[in-house]
Amino acid sequence: MQNGRILITRPEPENTVSCERLHSLGWSTVPLPMLEIMPIEDAQQRAVIRSQIFNIDVFDYVIFVSKNAARLACDWLDACWPMLPMGVHWIGIGQGTTQTLLDEGVPALSNPGHTTEALLEWLKPVRMKQQKILIVRGLGGRPELGEKLEERGAKVSYLCLYERKKPEYLAQTFVMLPDIDVIWVTSGESLVNLSEYATRYKPEWKKHPILTPSNRVNQQAIEMGWIKAQCAHGADDNSLIKATQLFTGRQHDR
Template structure:
């Protein structure tokens, strides 16, 4: 597996950046995004977002659930806040999200783990009582984080900035792809979309090694019939690269 061909399923624009890092490691990157990210853009939605961003200084914690949430939110912060408000704790879930915020000048912290569950372990329950928390996400995101924080006495609000859509591919798309050695998925929704297409067009891919970002998504992959799923312990490039190096090392032994 010296020429490891990796299917990259991130949404754009992150997919292109990840493909560049994969190629820099001497592997072949095969791009096939399994999510499309579309910023909300009708007038009512934009007015609601603007109002919430102007009120962001009223929150004790602002939690960003993904790189897309961080990237789009930073554009709104630039437009509404020439200087960031003081006294807000900015938190990114995972290394990639946190780094995206820091690159845009937001002094974000990150929990030691890479998942919602790890963040909940990190946030001290006693300190959440009556804390105002804003969760920045896409429409219809996982409810677990907000529900658990509310159980700890926090007052949770949501800022939805984008919607996730399933990309449209045809059988010809899969027919034209090169042979794949390894697959990266970075979210449960991407995995679900990929599994639907694979079942239709390339069911043999279910035997390929697939790297997932968390134990939850890894279990989801197993339940969907992927027989060689492994957890990379993170959705960021560094975690996936490390897991790939481990995997290819095993293959070459």
Template sequence: MQDCRILITRPEPENTLSRERLSALGWETVPLPMLEIVPIQGTNQQLAIRAQVFDIDEFDYVIFVSKNAARMACEWLDSCWPMLPEGIHWLGIGQGTTQALLDEGIPALSNPGHTTEALLDWLKPVKMTHKKILIVRGVGGRPELGQKLEEKGATVSYLSLYERRKPNYSAQTFFMLPDINLIWITSGESLNNLSEYVNQHKPEWKRLPILTPSTRVNQQAKEMGWINATCAQGADDNSLIKATESHIGKQND
């Protein structure tokens, strides 16, 4: 398994954390983040965020779509709420996001799956009519979650805490990279950014095995010309490690 060199495309700080875990397993990794996470900085925007956080007790559910959303929201909650408001259902999409909330003392629950679709399926039996829901995310996140909850009769608001940007890499960056054997991708947006660079600088990578977090992103990868895409059924390290072990096992058969 030590012969598998894995390209990790997570944004920081998750990229470093994943690489540390894989290094402990004896795997070699190459960092190449395909998203930059930039906190909202504008004065007026931060004032608007603070106002929303002060009003968070008006919501029945608060849903966090990522670990970045969870971490940044916890900082705002610490500054605005010395004690957490009661009566709110705190939900994280995926075990990693939920654990980030639990680590900060927020009694969050998580659906058994790791995706928006899995969360929606988990919430199917829950009556959402007249419920107020806050979705904590980055600017311009996927609309499906909010739309489906509104179809169930909920009133949905959004708290956007960060922007996602495409990193700026040169041709030399790709020229200097070592050979890789496997790629981890953890979102559709990261896949888009990686594909643009690969089309320019590393078209041969389209033949490499690439692990994706969901059926949706896996189909997206195939449509973009990745001929060896496999769904890992989650964007968390555990899911991707399991899928990596399965891939290596098949290679060694």
């Protein structure tokens, strides 16, 4: 695979980080973000965010759903809390999100898996009844986590720090791209955007190996016509690199 190219669809700034990691391992990359992360800029919404951050100490658990959620939340925490409040359990979904928090000095824990479903499984032994939980995410995020926690008796609130938008690419963008061998996709929304562009401009891509972060997204890819979809069991670089090595090795053996 060192001579092949990996299409990286992560949003920035994570896309650049992943490309640099792969370059250090001797692999070639083609960066093509399939999501744009736009921090909330509306003054009224930012005032609401600031108020929520100042009151974050009322929560028993603060759960971050992504690295972007963690990164942006840490900026707000730095501005509003010279020292982090005591008594809050900080939890990142997935190792990458948790590491982002740890790098910023937030003593976060992570569930053993990489998905919302894995987090819910991990939290089973914990008494959620009457616990106050804040879920930090983007606007319009998946509702399953909050709904399942509320079913257990938790009191769930949301802190939305960013919007996700589909990048606008012209046909010329795809004409100029070099050939690729493997595709990394790290969320269901990125997969939907990629599939729309592939159908329109690069239908041959659907015959390439595509690595997905979870069984849910992998099934989604299969249903969208990606014939070589493979679950990497994580959206972090380590999981995707390992899956790339294993999958391309199997392909070579054939």
